[in-house]
Amino acid sequence: MMGGAGPLLQRLDELVRPSVTLAVDGQVVTALEGDTVLTAVLLHGAALRQSEFGDGPRAGFCLMGACQDCWVWTEQGTRLRACSTPVTAGLRIVTREVPWPRLG
Amino acid sequence: MAAVNQSDVLILGGGMMGAATAFFLRQRGVSVTLLERGLCGQQASGVNFGNVRRQGRFLPQLPLANRSRLLWSRLPELLGEDVEFLPTGHLRVAYRPEHLAMMEEYRDGSRNYGLELEIIGGNAARDRYPWLSQEVLGGSFSVEDGHANPRLVAPAFARAAKRDGARIVENCDVVAIECEATGFRLESAGGEVWRAPVLQVSAGAWGGRIAASFGEAVPIIARGPQMGVTEPVPYALHPVLGVTTKTVGEVVYLRQVTRGNIVFGGTGHGPADLDTRRAKVMPEITLQQFSQLRRMVPAIGALRIIRTWSGVEGYLRDDRPVMGPSGKVSGLFYAFGFCGHGFQLGPGVGEVMAELIATGSTTTPLAPFHIGRFA
Amino acid sequence: MAAPRVIVVGAGPAGTRAAEVLVAAGLRPVVIDEAADNGGQIYRRQPAGFRRRAEELYGTEAGRARAVHGAFSALRGRIEHWPQSLAWQLRDGTLQVERGGRAHRLDFDRIILATGATDRLLPIPGWTVPGTFSLGAAQIALKAQACAIGRRVIFLGSGPLLYLVAAQYVKAGAQVAAVLDTAPAAARRAALPLMAVRPSLLIKGAALLWRLKRAGVPVHHGVAPLRIEGDSRVSGLVFRDAAGREQRLEGDAVGMGWHLRAESQLADLAGCTFAFDEVSRQWLPRIDADGRSSVDGVYLAGDGVRLAGADAAELGGKLAARAVLQDLGLPPPAGIDAEQLRRSLARMERFRQGLAVAFPWPGDIIAKLSDDTLVCRCEAITAGTLRRSATALEAPEMNRAKAFTRVGMGRCQGRFCGIAGAEILAAARGEPMQAAGRIRSAAPVKPLAVAIEVETP
Numbered sequence: 001m002m003g004g005a006g007p008l009l010q011r012l013d014e015l016v017r018p019s020v021t022l023a024v025d026g027q028v029v030t031a032l033e034g035d036t037v038l039t040a041v042l043l044h045g046a047a048l049r050q051s052e053f054g055d056g057p058r059a060g061f062c063l064m065g066a067c068q069d070c071w072v073w074t075e076q077g078t079r080l081r082a083c084s085t086p087v088t089a090g091l092r093i094v095t096r097e098v099p100w101p102r103l104g
Numbered sequence: 105m106a107a108v109n110q111s112d113v114l115i116l117g118g119g120m121m122g123a124a125t126a127f128f129l130r131q132r133g134v135s136v137t138l139l140e141r142g143l144c145g146q147q148a149s150g151v152n153f154g155n156v157r158r159q160g161r162f163l164p165q166l167p168l169a170n171r172s173r174l175l176w177s178r179l180p181e182l183l184g185e186d187v188e189f190l191p192t193g194h195l196r197v198a199y200r201p202e203h204l205a206m207m208e209e210y211r212d213g214s215r216n217y218g219l220e221l222e223i224i225g226g227n228a229a230r231d232r233y234p235w236l237s238q239e240v241l242g243g244s245f246s247v248e249d250g251h252a253n254p255r256l257v258a259p260a261f262a263r264a265a266k267r268d269g270a271r272i273v274e275n276c277d278v279v280a281i282e283c284e285a286t287g288f289r290l291e292s293a294g295g296e297v298w299r300a301p302v303l304q305v306s307a308g309a310w311g312g313r314i315a316a317s318f319g320e321a322v323p324i325i326a327r328g329p330q331m332g333v334t335e336p337v338p339y340a341l342h343p344v345l346g347v348t349t350k351t352v353g354e355v356v357y358l359r360q361v362t363r364g365n366i367v368f369g370g371t372g373h374g375p376a377d378l379d380t381r382r383a384k385v386m387p388e389i390t391l392q393q394f395s396q397l398r399r400m401v402p403a404i405g406a407l408r409i410i411r412t413w414s415g416v417e418g419y420l421r422d423d424r425p426v427m428g429p430s431g432k433v434s435g436l437f438y439a440f441g442f443c444g445h446g447f448q449l450g451p452g453v454g455e456v457m458a459e460l461i462a463t464g465s466t467t468t469p470l471a472p473f474h475i476g477r478f479a
Numbered sequence: 480m481a482a483p484r485v486i487v488v489g490a491g492p493a494g495t496r497a498a499e500v501l502v503a504a505g506l507r508p509v510v511i512d513e514a515a516d517n518g519g520q521i522y523r524r525q526p527a528g529f530r531r532r533a534e535e536l537y538g539t540e541a542g543r544a545r546a547v548h549g550a551f552s553a554l555r556g557r558i559e560h561w562p563q564s565l566a567w568q569l570r571d572g573t574l575q576v577e578r579g580g581r582a583h584r585l586d587f588d589r590i591i592l593a594t595g596a597t598d599r600l601l602p603i604p605g606w607t608v609p610g611t612f613s614l615g616a617a618q619i620a621l622k623a624q625a626c627a628i629g630r631r632v633i634f635l636g637s638g639p640l641l642y643l644v645a646a647q648y649v650k651a652g653a654q655v656a657a658v659l660d661t662a663p664a665a666a667r668r669a670a671l672p673l674m675a676v677r678p679s680l681l682i683k684g685a686a687l688l689w690r691l692k693r694a695g696v697p698v699h700h701g702v703a704p705l706r707i708e709g710d711s712r713v714s715g716l717v718f719r720d721a722a723g724r725e726q727r728l729e730g731d732a733v734g735m736g737w738h739l740r741a742e743s744q745l746a747d748l749a750g751c752t753f754a755f756d757e758v759s760r761q762w763l764p765r766i767d768a769d770g771r772s773s774v775d776g777v778y779l780a781g782d783g784v785r786l787a788g789a790d791a792a793e794l795g796g797k798l799a800a801r802a803v804l805q806d807l808g809l810p811p812p813a814g815i816d817a818e819q820l821r822r823s824l825a826r827m828e829r830f831r832q833g834l835a836v837a838f839p840w841p842g843d844i845i846a847k848l849s850d851d852t853l854v855c856r857c858e859a860i861t862a863g864t865l866r867r868s869a870t871a872l873e874a875p876e877m878n879r880a881k882a883f884t885r886v887g888m889g890r891c892q893g894r895f896c897g898i899a900g901a902e903i904l905a906a907a908r909g910e911p912m913q914a915a916g917r918i919r920s921a922a923p924v925k926p927l928a929v930a931i932e933v934e935t936p
């Protein structure tokens with residue numbers, strides 16, 4: 001399938017690992033232990049965030065912590081560099097909005 | 105060749121003060137040549153915080169600041185380009201009652217100079233700006249102050265001056281300055297010579313060395329502002345923010361640009377070197393700024409900084425610039441050493457110096473800034 | 480007298496070998512790395528719980544990878560290993576480090592920077608569309624996550640990694656739409672005399688090509704990429720082939736890269752002198768034959784300074800550590816023949832020169848990019864804006880252009896637009912690329928949390 005919704009990445013191997021549940025834009029997503037946040041999100045969709053300057057969605061680029069393209073927000077208003085953060089149970093990622101500033 | 109390099113006025117230093125003076129001299133039809141060692145606006149003019157702030161200034165400086173503020177609104181028309189000036193208002197907060205009292209006192213004094221400030225309590229301030237912390241006890245709001253992009257302003261003045269007929273010479277390292285019967289003779293490292301009956305020294309932190317060569321030594325030291333900027337986030341912190349306090353470690357100032365980054369500085373200065381033309385960002389100061397940023401706007405604690413920088417600024421012992429005619433040499437003028445608060449003044453300094461040079465006097469009082477105060 | 484404090488930044492091949500030599504001399508170096516585990520990017524380890532063998536991960540380099548991993552494991556307990564730690568500022572004998580959300584200040588007597596490299600990129604229209612990754616990223620996805628970057632992947636760029644990653648994808652069972660090399664086929668023949676100094680690598684390269692051919696992957700030489708298509712995700716790539724015909728490839732992912740770009744920010748912050756390297760067309764810190772920089776106490780090794788690959792990185796790490804010991808007045812380490820290491824490095828340097836001839840950096844393509852091409856990914860700055868700063872605003876070099884336009888001013892600090900930006904700026908001014916200079920580094924080397932905890936004295 002080209003275009004449209006659906007995952008960006010494709011899993012090829014290492015399928016036998018314990019699963020981890022997180023939420024992406026409110027939707028429950030199942031990942032595997034050892035996945036990065038980037039992998040977990042892009043196995044279910046095609047964006048990590050929106051460019052701040054209106055040029056569209058972004059989904060990471062270098063995967064080695066250099067390009068800083070993959071910083072995502074959590075619902076709690078914290079920041080994660082998706083390519084270098086292992087996924088943990090209960091994470092709640094938002095790719096469409098920016099929960100800042102959080103008040104109180 | 106000598107005839108080509110003759111003008112009415114020579115300006116030494118292409119920071120904001122020099123470039124703005126060149127521009128306003130051209131507005132008056134005076135021929136002017138500006139000599140800049142590097143590129144225009146690379147040092148203090150380009151690296152500063154970008155505050156277009158009047159409140160909190162030394163009160164007798166307000167006439168100059170007010171004149172400058174009028175020009176800020178006209179810059180797009182005068183320069184033909186946008187320098188990202190936004191009259192967002194400027195809020196200074198206080199964390200302690202005695203500092204709130206200082207604000208009230210300042211408000212009473214500034215009123216006589218035509219600057220109206222609004223003192224608001226902590227809760228009222230949070231109603232207006234819900235991202236302010238609970239620790240904020242109150243604030244002083246200056247509605248017509250704001251901020252601009254310091255990287256753009258001095259080069260824009262230089263370009264506009266050039267467009268209007270000024271000669272702007274960059275990468276020109278002046279190695280000799282002499283007084284002749286007809287005025288001043290400047291020679292560059294490349295051996296080129298410039299002459300004019302009038303010379304303005306607007307060489308920032310380096311101005312002290314030049315003044316001293318004319319027998320007018322001033323107590324000036326070079327220091328570097330400690331600047332940083334966060335990643336971009338939705339535009340929410342509209343006014344420029346600062347703190348009124350007597351403790352330097354509590355001083356932090358910040359502004360959010362409409363693109364979303366939050367620019368900040370404060371809590372101290374770093375060393376600067378006149379010979380290498382470099383200033384250091386002290387990591388300890390950056391880390392100290394973090395706690396003061398979070399103290400004022402806790403939501404900034406969720407962000408990352410992406411860059412820090414500094415540059416060479418000149419500070420006089422009494423925290424006031426040197427501005428006006430020389431006390432010793434006829435035809436010599438000074439506008440340097442703006443002590444880290446020259447950005448807002450820049451356009452006004454240019455207009456006032458041009459007025460002073462072209463007409464022999466100015467309607468804006470400059471006495472507190474005369475170099476003779478150190479004689 | 481207390482033992483001298485030596486820091487090694489980077490736990491890849493160069494850092495590992497450097498630490499090994501220091502430990503053998505009786506020192507206990509601090510080894511700092513951003514990753515959770517050692518290996519660097521090239522020998523990056525897969526997460527715990529993954530089961531693939533080294534041969535599946537590293538192919539022909541499995542032996543090398545095992546050796547470097549083994550060497551590092553043997554150091555445990557004899558080094559101070561700081562994983563997941565960011566060295567964010569370096570100056571005047573002090574390194575600032577963020578570890579576990581806390582700020583640490585590490586004073587040192589000597590420091591070896593083995594900071595490695597990233598892909599070198601050039602921008603093309605559409606390169607920010609999701610599904611476009613660097614070649615290194617495509618490889619990491621496979622190596623560290625057992626994922627492909629898409630279902631039908633187009634590989635674009637030039638250099639050995641282009642063929643290596645494409646072949647690894649084929650081997651792993653992914654569909655590769657095509658390999659698009661910007662280098663003309665003739666360039667490789669011209670480079671043969673230089674590259675013949677490492678015949679084993681030539682053979683490995685031929686084997687990669689054979690694997691791609693056998694899998695039916697089209698390989699195009701001498702292409703000019705025109706644009707990546709797709710709005711919210713990649714749908715294809717349009718290029719001009721060597722015969723000048725415009726072609727469109729269907730695909731949902733692009734992996735792109737042109738050799739390497741040195742990670743030299745810490746060396747820059749330390750004040751090291753840089754020089755323009757004609758071979759790699761980028762500015763590199765200057766070192767002597769053993770890795771001494773222009774700054775006393777600062778040594779450099781690996782792809783962060785030489786760009787000669789992982790094998791050379793191991794040798795450079797050893798030489799730099801040897802230089803540290805020598806400069807500290809300590810006895811030379813046993814079993815290290817410096818002369819031989821230098822000779823080997825010189826041979827690898829010739830090979831590197833050959834690679835640059837075989838797979839040249841396509842500066843001409845960059846100079847011709849359309850004005851609306853987004854050059855700076857972080858700040859969304861276009862080629863046109865950059866060109867205007869060079870002409871109307873008279874910016875003579877990249878730092879001035881950065882001040883005017885914000886190019887290279889974002890989160891990545893110009894890592895992915897700086898080199899291409901210099902090409903665009905220089906071309907707009909009719910000057911050679913090196914005249915556009917390089918973007919000065921600034922602390923923090925990578926984004927630093929405002930919430931970082933600071934020890935109060």
